[in-house]
Amino acid sequence: MRNAFASAVIERCxxxxxxxxxxxxxxxALENVRAALGPRFVNAGVAEQNMIGVAAGLARExxxxxxxxxxxxxxxxxxxxxxxxxxxxxxxVCLVGNGGGYAYGYMGPTHHALEDCxxxxxxxxxxxxxxxxxxxxxxxxxFEGPTYLRLGYDCRPQGAALDxxxxxRLVLPGQNGILAALGPLAGVAxxxxxxxxxxxxxxxxxxxxxxxxxxxxxxLSAIDxxxxxxxxxxxxxxxxxxxxxxxxxxxxxxSMRRFVHHHAIGYxxxxxxSQAFHRSLSGLDEQxxxxxxxxxxxx
Amino acid sequence: MNNTGxxxxxxxKARKRLLDMHYRAKAGHLGGNLSCLDALITLHHAVMQPDDxxxxxKGHAAGALYVTLWSQGKLRDEALDSFCLDNTTLPGHPSGPxxxxxxxxxxxxxxxxxxxxxxxxxxxxxxxxxxxxxxCSDGEWQEGAxxxxxxxxxxxxxxxxxxxxxQNGLQGFGTTLEVISCNDLAPRLAAFGATVKMADGHxxxxxxxxxxxxxxxxxxIVILDTVKGRGLHYENRLESHYLPLSEDAYTEACxxxxxxxxx
Numbered sequence: 001m002r003n004a005f006a007s008a009v010i011e012r013c014x015x016x017x018x019x020x021x022x023x024x025x026x027x028x029a030l031e032n033v034r035a036a037l038g039p040r041f042v043n044a045g046v047a048e049q050n051m052i053g054v055a056a057g058l059a060r061e062x063x064x065x066x067x068x069x070x071x072x073x074x075x076x077x078x079x080x081x082x083x084x085x086x087x088x089x090x091x092x093v094c095l096v097g098n099g100g101g102y103a104y105g106y107m108g109p110t111h112h113a114l115e116d117c118x119x120x121x122x123x124x125x126x127x128x129x130x131x132x133x134x135x136x137x138x139x140x141x142x143f144e145g146p147t148y149l150r151l152g153y154d155c156r157p158q159g160a161a162l163d164x165x166x167x168x169r170l171v172l173p174g175q176n177g178i179l180a181a182l183g184p185l186a187g188v189a190x191x192x193x194x195x196x197x198x199x200x201x202x203x204x205x206x207x208x209x210x211x212x213x214x215x216x217x218x219x220l221s222a223i224d225x226x227x228x229x230x231x232x233x234x235x236x237x238x239x240x241x242x243x244x245x246x247x248x249x250x251x252x253x254x255s256m257r258r259f260v261h262h263h264a265i266g267y268x269x270x271x272x273x274s275q276a277f278h279r280s281l282s283g284l285d286e287q288x289x290x291x292x293x294x295x296x297x298x299x
Numbered sequence: 300m301n302n303t304g305x306x307x308x309x310x311x312k313a314r315k316r317l318l319d320m321h322y323r324a325k326a327g328h329l330g331g332n333l334s335c336l337d338a339l340i341t342l343h344h345a346v347m348q349p350d351d352x353x354x355x356x357k358g359h360a361a362g363a364l365y366v367t368l369w370s371q372g373k374l375r376d377e378a379l380d381s382f383c384l385d386n387t388t389l390p391g392h393p394s395g396p397x398x399x400x401x402x403x404x405x406x407x408x409x410x411x412x413x414x415x416x417x418x419x420x421x422x423x424x425x426x427x428x429x430x431x432x433x434x435c436s437d438g439e440w441q442e443g444a445x446x447x448x449x450x451x452x453x454x455x456x457x458x459x460x461x462x463x464x465x466q467n468g469l470q471g472f473g474t475t476l477e478v479i480s481c482n483d484l485a486p487r488l489a490a491f492g493a494t495v496k497m498a499d500g501h502x503x504x505x506x507x508x509x510x511x512x513x514x515x516x517x518x519x520i521v522i523l524d525t526v527k528g529r530g531l532h533y534e535n536r537l538e539s540h541y542l543p544l545s546e547d548a549y550t551e552a553c554x555x556x557x558x559x560x561x562x
Contacts, residue, residue: 044451057417058417059417063421085413
């Protein structure tokens, strides 16, 4: 999604009230952004706490600021600067974390982002987790206050067409329950279930914002009918989409009687590998999703 | 522009108001408030222009900021009377919209220099000519984030940024010398690319001279030689960092200030 992001940022930053800071990341991705923004593009170096403080200073003077790094260096290293400097003042800073979940694969767990959505929503930061490249321009157009943009890889089936962006978006119809996927896993589920008959598969929904936006009626109806509800997310269970959905439903007096939650499980065997490896261990790849549906929904 | 005689009178009145405020609230942190109060009065009454920015990085000196704003007529007595009490707009570390000119919530050390660098970059980009002033403690420079900010500010040639360091030599649980050898800041700061000036932090003329000694393309750092808890019974002692005033100590300190005001 980096190239899609770069194009969207250039378009957004045509407005001169925008700055772009990077923590020395962006080789072969952000060169065009640097060229387009000129002095409003600042490489703040390998010093993320300072970068977020500087971003807050610029934002306090009326600029909208993007602050870009590998995801954990963007939300975890400068956590206190986000909390105190950005969130207390409700400042318009968009933290751009490249590589949500296990996306940095072999680079190892220091480069993974498994609790980012929980940490950011706990601070009142709006989390945007695009499922597809096409989501990014609409997301950037809506950027106002503290925001965290979680970039990954667009996994949709080749040539698949998308409806207009919405934070809950039906990407694959189905009549046997609901599968809600956080961000790019919607594309993975779409690929996994596309060959199944709509009468036996759940509808696949891409969920791309947290805190959870209002739940669509179709989803609520499925819950009322006690149909299966499957949540998949490349994020730890604590504070992620599954928990936020369960909480939102509990507040409405509803419960999911047939709830299945597949989420990132960390590193239970202290073995490391590609994103595909970790997705497989967590039951988040195509094969595991198909097996899950066959077992818990169809079977 | 105030002359130094006026500044001394303003500072004495502010000091008395600070003691009163802290005594009523039974609040600590008086030592670090008194060490920087003269500098805050000098800055706000004789240095800063209306559009300039101030960031209190050493947020535990909130009381000194509040009485400085009070001395300018920007905060009222009723507000100061609520300091550190329930439902106040003036907490022990500054936050919220009830504090005129406050740019950020501070209190966790090490944030101010980066925030100020961002403000300075914004001012330069807009070309509005404003200056940014940031007050740190000396112990605060044990925070790595301060050095990140200084590297950045020097590299970006932010010569509209002035950082003042209240060097009172005492921190929470010891002297800066014994805790982490933080006693030779000037050469370290200069090595990072800042212009560094020394000043007597309780002498308004000395402060004025130092803050006007900036150089082109370099951030300016003014190290203020100060006395923690200045004028109190626990002056220059560790107790002044945390302990509130007893009634006897408060009465004695007020009497001294009253005598100075009359002299």
